[in-house]
Every structure is written in C-alpha cells, then in structure tokens.
Amino acid sequence: MAVFGGRRQRGDNPALPPGQFLTGSFPVLSAGPTPSVSAADWEFTIRTETGKTHRWNWAQFMALPSEIISADIHCVTSWSKLNTAWRGVSLDTFFDDVETESDFVMAHSYGGYTTNLPLKEVLNGQAWIAHEYDGKSLDPEHGGPARLLIPHLYFWKSAKWVRGLVMQNKNAPGFWERNGYNLHGDPWREERYS
Amino acid sequence: MTRTTIGWLTGSLVHARPLTKSARSLTFEVPGWPGNAAGQHVDIRLTAPDGYQAVRSYSIASVGAGEDIELAVDRLPDGEVSPFLVDDLELGDQIELRGPLGGWFVWRPEQRAPIQLIAGGSGVVPFVAMLRAHAASGCSAPMQLLYSLRTPDDALFRDELVRNSARTRTTWHYSRAVPPGWSRAAGRLTTQDLRAETLPPEDLPLTYVCGPSGFVEAVASGLVELGHSADNIRIERFGGN
Numbered sequence A: 001m002a003v004f005g006g007r008r009q010r011g012d013n014p015a016l017p018p019g020q021f022l023t024g025s026f027p028v029l030s031a032g033p034t035p036s037v038s039a040a041d042w043e044f045t046i047r048t049e050t051g052k053t054h055r056w057n058w059a060q061f062m063a064l065p066s067e068i069i070s071a072d073i074h075c076v077t078s079w080s081k082l083n084t085a086w087r088g089v090s091l092d093t094f095f096d097d098v099e100t101e102s103d104f105v106m107a108h109s110y111g112g113y114t115t116n117l118p119l120k121e122v123l124n125g126q127a128w129i130a131h132e133y134d135g136k137s138l139d140p141e142h143g144g145p146a147r148l149l150i151p152h153l154y155f156w157k158s159a160k161w162v163r164g165l166v167m168q169n170k171n172a173p174g175f176w177e178r179n180g181y182n183l184h185g186d187p188w189r190e191e192r193y194s
Numbered sequence B: 001m002t003r004t005t006i007g008w009l010t011g012s013l014v015h016a017r018p019l020t021k022s023a024r025s026l027t028f029e030v031p032g033w034p035g036n037a038a039g040q041h042v043d044i045r046l047t048a049p050d051g052y053q054a055v056r057s058y059s060i061a062s063v064g065a066g067e068d069i070e071l072a073v074d075r076l077p078d079g080e081v082s083p084f085l086v087d088d089l090e091l092g093d094q095i096e097l098r099g100p101l102g103g104w105f106v107w108r109p110e111q112r113a114p115i116q117l118i119a120g121g122s123g124v125v126p127f128v129a130m131l132r133a134h135a136a137s138g139c140s141a142p143m144q145l146l147y148s149l150r151t152p153d154d155a156l157f158r159d160e161l162v163r164n165s166a167r168t169r170t171t172w173h174y175s176r177a178v179p180p181g182w183s184r185a186a187g188r189l190t191t192q193d194l195r196a197e198t199l200p201p202e203d204l205p206l207t208y209v210c211g212p213s214g215f216v217e218a219v220a221s222g223l224v225e226l227g228h229s230a231d232n233i234r235i236e237r238f239g240g241n
C-alpha cells in the first residue's frame, strides 16, 4: 500500500477554514474569456426595486473615500491566501443614498457573470469595490479595473469586472449558483456545492 | 440558509496504465458514485498517517452511469499530489473522492451547436469524456479537437484520439518539438493558428478551452480577437501561471 506523505503546509493555522490549503500564488476561477473594460468606459450602478438607478463613473468612484483592506481569501477549489492587500471603496459608501426594502442583491459583471448575495452580508464593512491589489491597479485577469471583494464568503462571490448591483426580493441564484455551487458560500461552514 | 456539503466517497484503484512518461490513467471503483456528465471533475483527498490532508481537482475522462471512473493525471515534478498519484498509488489502494463537480464546463448530447475543443497538455482529459459521450450518443453535431502539446511524446490518449478521428478530427500542435517530417516548426499556439485550425465564428461554434491557466487565458483572448462571442467560449483552468 502506498502511503501519502504530503507537505503539511496547513499545520494548525486557525486562519484556515475547514478543507482549505494555503497557496502563495493567486489561483483564478472563471468560466469564460477575460473581458476587456477600460476605466474610461467603466460604470458602476445600483438599481433598486423601484427602478431607481444610482450611477458612478470611474472619476466619481476614484473621488470616494477608499480604504486599504487586508483580508484572507478562500477559493472554493480549496485554496486560501492569507493577508492579501487591496484598496477599494466600501459598499456602505455606495449604499449611503440608496433606499430599498429588498433583502438580496444580484451582482452583475462585464462579460455577463452574476452572483447573488444577501444585502446584510455586503453592508457594515464586509464588502468593497476594489481597484488595487498589492499596491497596483487590478489586473484584468483578477477582475480589473474593479471587482467586488467580499472576503468572508468563498471568492466566487467577489465578482470580477463588476458593473452593478440589482436589488432583488428573493435570493435568486447567480451564475455558479445555478451551476452546482452553494447559494450562500460560507467557507467556515464549507458551503461549497449545492 | 441550508448547509449543503457533498460527502466524501471512498474509491479503490482497480486499473492503472501509463499514458506517457509523466502521465497515468487511473480507474477507481467508487461505490455510491452517481455517474457524471462529460466535462465534470472530482476532488481527490489524500490523508497522511498523521491526519494531514491534501485536496486536488481532477477531470473525469469517463462518462455516464456506473461506479467506475477514469482519471488521467500528469506529474508536476515538484507537485505534492500528482507525483503520488502517478508514481506511488498501487492497485487496491483507497482514496477519497467528492463529486461529480461543475455544471458549466460540460457537454451534453442534446446540445446542437458545432463543438470546438482546444486542449493544452493534460487539459485534454475532460475532452476525452466529451468525445466518448459524443460517440456514444451518435450525436450528429460536429465536434473537433485542437490539441496543443510540448512534444509528440506528451500526448495523452493518442491512440484513442487517432482511432476516433473519423468521427472527431484531432488537429495536433507542438510547442517545443515536432515529429519527424512535420510541416511546421514548433511554437506557441498563436491567433493565426487558431484561425487556421479551429471552427470559425461564422459557424457559431461553442468552443471549450482547457489546460494550464496561461494557455487558457491566451487562447480565450485569441478567440475573442477572431470574432467569437465571449458567450460561446467556455474555459477550465488547471492551474499554474
């Protein structure tokens, strides 16, 4: 019988959710080609159930107060990367003037990707629109010019190339959620698959 | 919120054969395996005697119902898991598996669009399942494969691909070394190669691309450049940079 040795990178690191392994690289999960979106054409919107649409272009986005975010990220394919450094604008800032009764949002991306989220999990300092990674503007492959950053959920929820949020009354599933992944995606509860 | 985690199943290695100097086909008997569609993958979990575990994803080369599943693993020289699966695992040994996973990078017999498959290296594995499913279903929609390899010796499933070529044509591309008498020099797959060797955008094909991340990224952007709609390109990255 063959005996597996392994490398034991995991140890007993309390920052690692169950079933996750450390990586130094930055694995990429996506379903189609990387869309090319220039900052000049970029726009981010929030549309509520009444149809009211709040809009920001790149210059307006850059004028919002940004933060440096240090976060551990957990990909559903079992990789985790600790202490990643981002710069972005908290979704709380975008939601300042938004009035909604809906409990859920659907995030939409350039390229057609979607992912569903409970509103209460993207407010109160839990989610950002990030435009820098490791001190540099975000690579298209990693979601540039701007992506969602929601570190407490599996990373497919941090939609790359984000272009808007649409409020929804029901928690309708997004792209991966219709294709075998969990509706919620909490890494600490191993909510990987449906 | 409901908590749903697919449980781990136990599989025993019942058949193994070398595919190349670095790759091996492994067939596991997995009691309780629900069957899989062409293109899906499994997570494999290995456990060391002290409880340490490692998990990796592998595409499934086999397709359909039944409790035997075939994987094909290529050894990465410094890898943690692949050298163990290729060099060490013995017949009768048990591992854990979770799946089938992934509902997007799949081909189903009821699909009608022409299919172009583009593989880099071991990225051919999910396409072997698709070719098998295509043949088994008698589906009449065209399907063809462009297979990019470092050298002729690196081909996985070459015999099967050649045997199947009346039904599914395979076009071979070599990036480091070509066979004797090959009409062109070794080199990376370029956008020109894609134009010459894959179904054109006018045919409205659905194109699947699979392999190392850098290969997949380059091919997918080449396809967009040639005029394929991003909606008709599906990709699966195996990792690396």
Ligand SMILES: Cc1cc2nc3c(=O)[nH]c(=O)nc-3n(C[C@H](O)[C@H](O)[C@H](O)COP(=O)(O)OP(=O)(O)OC[C@H]3O[C@@H](n4cnc5c(N)ncnc54)[C@H](O)[C@@H]3O)c2cc1C
Binding pocket: A025, A077, B041, B056, B057, B058, B059, B060, B072, B073, B074, B075, B076, B078, B079, B080, B081, B082, B083, B122, B125, B126, B211, B212, B213, B236, B237, B238, B239, B240, B241
């Ligand atoms: C959905 C999916 C399906 C896959 N299907 C297959 C398959 O059918 N057959 C197969 O052989 N592999 C497949 N892989 C890759 C496999 O999961 C492992 O990544 C691979 O076997 C390496 O694992 P390792 O433990 O040996 O190497 P690790 O110890 O994880 O990595 C060693 C080094 O190699 C790099 N690396 C990791 N993966 C790759 C890669 N694919 N190419 C180049 N460099 C890499 C790492 O960044 C690291 O530096 C698949 C991956 C995914 C995500």
